[in-house]
Amino acid sequence: MNILNKISVYLEMMRRNNCLMASFAALLAVIIASGLLPDISTKETLTTGRVLVAVLSILLMVFLVTGAGNVLNDFYDIEIDRINRPDRALPSGRVTPREAVILSTVCFVIGVLIGWWINIYALVIGVINITLLILYAGKLKQTVLLGNMTVAYLTGSTFLFGGAFFGSEGFLTMIPLFLLSFLLTAAREIVKDIEDMEGDRACGAVTFPIRYGEKNGGYLAAFFMIIGGILCPLPYLIGYFGYGYLIVISVAALMLIYSLYLLLVKKDYTKTSRLLKISMFVALISFIAGIIFWQAWTGFFCEGRPRNGGRRSVTASSDRNGRSRTTHLCRQFPLNSSFRSC
Numbered sequence: 001m002n003i004l005n006k007i008s009v010y011l012e013m014m015r016r017n018n019c020l021m022a023s024f025a026a027l028l029a030v031i032i033a034s035g036l037l038p039d040i041s042t043k044e045t046l047t048t049g050r051v052l053v054a055v056l057s058i059l060l061m062v063f064l065v066t067g068a069g070n071v072l073n074d075f076y077d078i079e080i081d082r083i084n085r086p087d088r089a090l091p092s093g094r095v096t097p098r099e100a101v102i103l104s105t106v107c108f109v110i111g112v113l114i115g116w117w118i119n120i121y122a123l124v125i126g127v128i129n130i131t132l133l134i135l136y137a138g139k140l141k142q143t144v145l146l147g148n149m150t151v152a153y154l155t156g157s158t159f160l161f162g163g164a165f166f167g168s169e170g171f172l173t174m175i176p177l178f179l180l181s182f183l184l185t186a187a188r189e190i191v192k193d194i195e196d197m198e199g200d201r202a203c204g205a206v207t208f209p210i211r212y213g214e215k216n217g218g219y220l221a222a223f224f225m226i227i228g229g230i231l232c233p234l235p236y237l238i239g240y241f242g243y244g245y246l247i248v249i250s251v252a253a254l255m256l257i258y259s260l261y262l263l264l265v266k267k268d269y270t271k272t273s274r275l276l277k278i279s280m281f282v283a284l285i286s287f288i289a290g291i292i293f294w295q296a297w298t299g300f301f302c303e304g305r306p307r308n309g310g311r312r313s314v315t316a317s318s319d320r321n322g323r324s325r326t327t328h329l330c331r332q333f334p335l336n337s338s339f340r341s342c
Helices: 003-013 016-034 039-044 048-074 078-084 095-116 120-138 148-162 168-173 173-194 196-203 208-212 214-231 243-266 269-302
Strands: 315-319 324-327
Touching: 003 048, 003 095, 003 173, 016 148, 016 168, 016 269, 039 208, 048 095, 048 120, 048 148, 048 214, 078 243, 095 120, 120 148, 120 168, 148 168, 148 173, 168 173, 173 196, 173 214, 173 269, 196 208, 208 214, 214 243
Parallel strands: none
Antiparallel strands: 315 324
């Protein structure tokens, strides 16, 4: 097998499409965080030549760490895959177990080095995630509920990676999106376990619904969904976004309500899982919409256009060089001040 074919097989084992999706989520987190941070240093950071390399680095870090986790999973599941997925790289013999261990180790090490280069926050998140991926592949995925919670955390932490590009401010800014992703992913993982109860029993797996019953599994998934729904308006309430976000996130909230109906009343776990996945995507879109609407809203006033019958809020102040300047209504929205000044 030539080198290009070998690289193709490695990327296949890393689940390149999943890795690209995770990197894209991190990119969206960078964009969202950049639109929310109030500190003027954020603007200065974004205008330096280092930004492109740094963004590409954090995307590469997410790609490699995600891929390494997938390779490690295949390593531990090789005997199961010999029966269920004999076409995969390891059971088919296209990649040896030794190669899989080396590949995952190299990807993990490069990921840690990239995190160290970016900043301490990216490094810490990377080390925590790598540790969890190793524990998950070897033990946690066979542990009741802990496996589900690990998957939920790892999914949500993609947004923390993107926020970590801006240090502590970016990390904290992404917590609402992380929590929403964590809760909806946890609910979906449990719903999938309910859906797969028959097959899991046959394989001897012990999931939460198998140990505590289908009904209790449904209640637990519903609990996560309800908490996620309650948190939907949080970014609006704490002043991150305006009405644009609220309108779009309301669609995700309505989907969650219908998902609860499908889960608890209709017992349609397949549709519930699918709708939860869609609602997670809509929630992500709502954050992007929130940034766009926020920029447009404050930009409207930055252009000096009046509202409320021509009234406009104007205050006098001085810049750092002592020159006087006029501050319009958009200065009352500090979350946007990093990117646009009147």
